[in-house]
Amino acid sequence: RETVSISVRPFLSINIFRMARGENKFSAPREIDIEIQNTGKGTARNIEVTCTCSAVSIDYTEEQIPFLEAGDKWQISLNRMSRYSDIGVKAIFLSISVMYNDELGELWSSTLRIINENGNWRPEVIIAKRV
Secondary structure, eight states, X not given: OOOOOTTTOOOEEEEEEEEEOOSSXXXXXXXXXXXXXXXXXXXXXXXXXXXXXXSTTOBBOOEEEEEEOTTOEEEXXXXXXXXXXXXXXXXXXXXXXXXXXXXXXXXXXXXXXXXXXXXXXXXXXXXXXXX
């Protein structure tokens, strides 16, 4: 089985354009608005967007996108699904992950980690890899 050449492989970037603050500066955001863009050269298919929190009791909604052609963008909101006991739980980091298939069906992921530095959420580098 042949691997997709880097010159035609999709690459999905993640851009945060709004985060709705939590109950206090250490709480996980209530909502995260992001834009997914295919900055690669091939089509990304079966896209699944998830968010995990360092506080394992905090969950976020998941989103699915059928496909993104090269250059396409898609905006989505990930919402915290809090239980009363989760309010005020300290969140150290979040990881937003995008899993997708390339033209040959190979599974890839792009992950953006967001660090909470004394109440200020700061994105780190996107890590992309074949799964």
